[in-house]
Amino acid sequence: MSSAIYGTLLRARGAAAFFLTATVGRVGIAMTSLGIVWFVHARTGSYATAGLVTGGFAVAEALAGPQLARLIDRFGQTRVLPPALLVHAAAVGMLLGSETQGWLITAGVLVGASVPQLGALSAARWVTLLRGERTLHAAFALESQANQVAYLGGPVLVSFLGASGLPTAGTVLAACFIVGGGLCFASQRRTAPPISSPARTRTLLRPGFMVLAGVNLAIGGFFGAMQISVTAFAVERGAPGTAAVMFTVTSCATLLAGWLYGLRRWRTAPQVQLAVVAVGLAGGCLPLLVASEPFELAVGVVLTGLAIPPILVLCSVLAEAAVHRAVLTQAFVWLNSASAAGSAGAAAVAGWAVSTSGAHGGFTVAAISSGVMAALAITANLRASTP
Numbered sequence: 564m565s566s567a568i569y570g571t572l573l574r575a576r577g578a579a580a581f582f583l584t585a586t587v588g589r590v591g592i593a594m595t596s597l598g599i600v601w602f603v604h605a606r607t608g609s610y611a612t613a614g615l616v617t618g619g620f621a622v623a624e625a626l627a628g629p630q631l632a633r634l635i636d637r638f639g640q641t642r643v644l645p646p647a648l649l650v651h652a653a654a655v656g657m658l659l660g661s662e663t664q665g666w667l668i669t670a671g672v673l674v675g676a677s678v679p680q681l682g683a684l685s686a687a688r689w690v691t692l693l694r695g696e697r698t699l700h701a702a703f704a705l706e707s708q709a710n711q712v713a714y715l716g717g718p719v720l721v722s723f724l725g726a727s728g729l730p731t732a733g734t735v736l737a738a739c740f741i742v743g744g745g746l747c748f749a750s751q752r753r754t755a756p757p758i759s760s761p762a763r764t765r766t767l768l769r770p771g772f773m774v775l776a777g778v779n780l781a782i783g784g785f786f787g788a789m790q791i792s793v794t795a796f797a798v799e800r801g802a803p804g805t806a807a808v809m810f811t812v813t814s815c816a817t818l819l820a821g822w823l824y825g826l827r828r829w830r831t832a833p834q835v836q837l838a839v840v841a842v843g844l845a846g847g848c849l850p851l852l853v854a855s856e857p858f859e860l861a862v863g864v865v866l867t868g869l870a871i872p873p874i875l876v877l878c879s880v881l882a883e884a885a886v887h888r889a890v891l892t893q894a895f896v897w898l899n900s901a902s903a904a905g906s907a908g909a910a911a912v913a914g915w916a917v918s919t920s921g922a923h924g925g926f927t928v929a930a931i932s933s934g935v936m937a938a939l940a941i942t943a944n945l946r947a948s949t950p
Contacts, residue, residue: 605725704872838941
C-alpha cells in the first residue's frame with residue numbers, strides 16, 4: 564500500500580488537468596443548492612419560498628441530468644458541455660434577476676436542469692484512460708474523495724459568505740466555479756472519451772446495472788435516514804451540538820477510508836467485495852437501534868460510515884463492466900440520481916418515523932435501507948458466480 568498510486572494516476576497523460584478542473588466545477592455544484600437558499604431568503608424573506616426554489620432545483624437536476632448525459636454520450640463531452648454551461652450561466656442570471664416566487668422557481672428549475680454532472684464526466688475519462696488496468700478502482704476512489712471534499716467545503720464556503728452579509732455571493736461564486744471549471748474541463752480534448760454510434764443493443768436496462776441502481780437507491784436511503792435520525796437523537800438527549808461533531812468526525816473517517824481503500828490492489832472480485840461490505844454495513848446498523856448515549860451512537864455512526872467509500876467505488880467499477888461504453892456517462896449519472904432519490908424519499912419517511920417513534924424509529928429506516936442494499940449486493944454476487 565502506497566499513496567504513490569494516486570500520484571501515478573495524476574501523472575498519466577492529461578489526467579491532472581481534467582481531474583482538477585472537474586474538481587473545481589464540482590465544488591460549485593456542491594455550493595449551488597445552499598447558495599440558492601441564502602439568496603432566495605435574502606431576496607424574499609421567506610424560507611418557504613427558498614425551499615420551493617431549492618426543491619425545484621433538486622428535482623430538475625435529478626431528472627434532467629441523465630438526459631444531458633445521454634446527449635454527451637451521443638455527441639461527446641467537448642461538443643455538448645460548452646453550450647450546456649452557457650445555458651447554466653444564463654439560468655443563474657435569470658435567477659439573480661427574478662423578483663416574484665413564480666419566476667424564482669422557474670429559474671431554479673432551469674439552473675438544476677442545466678447543471679452538468681462533472682464527476683460522472685471525469686469518471687468516464689478515467690475509464691477511457693485506464694481501460695483494462697487494475698488501477699481503475701483507485702481512480703474511482705480519487706473521484707469519491709474529490710466529491711466528499713467538495714460537499715464538505717462547498718457548503719461551508721457558502722455559509723461563511725451568507726453569514727458575512729453576502730447572500731448572493733455564494734450563488735455567483737458557485738456559478739463561476741461550475742462554468743469556469745467546466746469550460747476548462749471541456750477544453751481538455753485529448754482525454755475526452757470517443758464518441759460511439761448508437762445501437763439498439765446498447766441499453767442500461769440490463770440486470771447487472773439495474774441491481775447497481777437499486778444499491779445506490781438504498782445507499783441514498785441510508786444517507787437520508789441517518790441525517791434526520793442522528794440530528795433527532797442529539798436533540799432528544801439535550802445535546803444538539805453533538806450532531807455536528809458526529810457528522811464532522813464521520814466525514815473525516817469516511818474520507819480516510821476512501822483514501823486507504825484506493826491504495827490497495829484488491830484480488831477479490833468486485834461483486835464479492837460489494838456483498839461483504841454491504842452485509843457489514845447492514846450489521847453495523849443494528850447497534851444503532853439500541854444506542855442510548857451520544858458516545859455509543861457516535862461510534863456506530865463512524866463505523867458504518869467506513870463502509871460507504873468502498874461501496875460507492877465498487878458500484879462505479881461494476882457499472883463500468885456492466886454497460887457498453889456508449890452509455891457509460893448515463894450509467895454514472897443514473898447511479899447518482901438513484902442515490903439522490905433514495906436520500907430524499909428516506910428523509911421524508913425517517914422524518915415521519917422520528918415524529919412517531921423517536922430517533923430510533925429513524926434508525927430503523929436506515930437499517931432497512933442497508934438491509935435492502937445487502938440483499939441486492941448478495942443477489943449481484945450470486946448472479947456473477949452462476950455459470
